[in-house]
Amino acid sequence: MRSRDAILAALAPALRQAWLREPEPPRLVSIFGCTGEHGPSVHYLLDRGPAGYEEIVVEAAAELGSLTPLAPAAAWHEREVHDRFGTVFAGHPDPRALIGAGDDASAAGRFEFTPVAGEGITEVAVGPVHAGIIEPGHFRFSTMGDRVVFLELRHFYTHKGTEDLLAGMDAALATPLVESVSGDNCLAHAVAYCEAVEQIAGLEPPPRAQALRLAGLELERLVAHIGDFGALCGDVGFAPMPALAGRIKEDLLRASARFCGTRYWRGIAVPGGVTVDPAAALRQELVRAVAAAEREFASLAELALRTPSVEARFEGAGVLSLRAVRDWAAVGPVARASGAGLDLRSLRPTGAYRGRDVVPPVLAAGDVMARARIRVLEASASAQLILDALADWPDGPVRRDLPAALEGCGRGFVESPRGELLYWLLLRAGHIQRCHIRSPSFQNWPALPSAVIGGVIADFPMINKSFNLSYSGCDR
């Protein structure tokens, strides 16, 4: 173990200062490599609370000091930069490949798992092909009886090289690809991307487009939370809830199809605005659908959470401590259920969120019950936001032309249903030079084991569902 001073001394000066400056260290948002015309560089994006985001650019050397011993959240980021750009992070406690560069890492069997040995320890390997209709990933449990004593994740089975595919693409044509980064949050990804392009262009979409984006983003959250809550109840054998939640969710998706022609709002957001302008009658219809869904879901959720068999499983299971949230810089409903009030809609509102005064619910318990309740509370708030936006619908166009041949660097931040989502974008002559995507799932996956270890292995599906992270969003 090296001393804190030695670790700090190995960091680039700007980074070292960021860690020394404040009593509380900054929240790590992302670390990524970039090959611009000034040569390769490594970017550190930090959240300094009221002071806003800070981006520290370090010239990429063959070797850099690792930040991971000070900030565990840096672990996966540094491993990814190493896999993709070859930079060695000296002092990284776990320098294994993350994404699986080269054929030798294409199967979990050839990946070196952390050995856990001792009398009575059993290893349980799950995945990448799971039993349900879900994405692929591998979980390696070490158990003592029913207790999980260690859990290691092996992800990136769905790695599609999306960031590299984006490089070279015309900025105006890239939205179909960013919508396929995490399909159930496709509008959040599209809006984050569009906001980055619009920041570079130095213009905002018209108010009506912003209102439509807000309605869509909140509808996406509402649909996601209703579906998650139903599935979570299904995981503890409370069968009526997934059926009813599935029906309410489908009501909303069908309402979306009538409202804007697409169930999941694909192809709606484009740089400069949106592609649809639903008439007043369609907006009224959406108001009715959202209000009905909210009413029904709220009363059903209350019923479910007061059912003793559900309560008994949810309460006290899968506790994620606030300390773990800080260590892993976790985001979204997962962080808010553990006492960290991080919600970009209230902290750094953009677009139509400005002036909306979103008050995110925050719970302290950090267990499955808290994560279930957060979703119920947020679903009601989202429905209200949609109704407010539709009641106060701005006039005017829905799209603005962007100048051709955009140049420069921009960032788009969106509070997606899973939490803070970042698109970092560098454009040259209207084409993407580098696009870095930091999904909330990439940030939250490493925090999952600390909620699972110590519990019984049979609780894992439920705990995992209560996080409900995207594999594809993480793996890209």
Add this chain to the structure above:
Amino acid sequence: MIGDLLFRTWRGPSRLLPLDALRGENAVGGRMPEITCPAISPALARRLADACPTAAMRCLGGTTTPDLGRPPVGRAVAELRSPATDARWRSGRPQVAANGTDESFFELDYALCVGCGRCAAAAPEAVTPARSLPICGVQRARLTRRWNLATGAECAPPAVPELPRLDRWLGRAVNIRQLDAGSCNGCEAEISALTNPYYDLERLGAHFVASPKHADLLLVTGPVTRNMEEAVRQTYAAVPAPKLVVAVGACGCSGGVFAASPEVTGPLDRIIPVDAYIPGCPPTPAMLVTGLAEILRRRRRAGRGDADS
């Protein structure tokens, strides 16, 4: 309390959509394009190919005409779209000319289409989002429609062998194993919806199972990533014969927007044999139900009160 929940469910009206109604509107919300004009002129073809970001709409002609007996499936499309041979995907400009000679064709390849709606916006007089898409649960060659630009008329669909008839072995039940070969989870979201009260896939006798060893049919999404290729092969091998493989979504059918990535080794039909395809990005649950009904030849059994087929 459970009684209270169940009472609400019973009291409510049935949401189940009969199969015939689903067929008539299976593409609503999926934005797959429908060509509404009787003939396609070279100028229109060029306009559409210009607007399409995925090369689902494309002009073929002159020196780049591929062997016309064989539609440019999978890898071939990726190569058309690779930086060296086709700059369209990267720059938005088509390279191949649509000059109206009889060697020029316009193609609409539903296997690549992601339903972005740009074609319908660029030429609303000729393209609208389809309400119904019958090309669903079909062989790969049938996903590509082709127009001869000399006449503007659509070419006759290619002759394809019949889909294998698994129902002779299965009777009326089929066990489905869903396999994600690296999707974005959009298809998973829609496949999960198949069990909700609107679509209720079990009416076709279809049931999702937890292991490939229990399955008759593999329902595969995603472009097949390098990291998933081995798992796809092993899962296919674990399904007992006779078996059907159905590729789902633009990624499953062609690699979709990920086809050109070096991290992708698919599309699926390069890795394992595929019997039928359901396009869409993602396919709507109604497209999945009607596609599966087509593959399983369940024409009736539409809903409560309908006679069995």
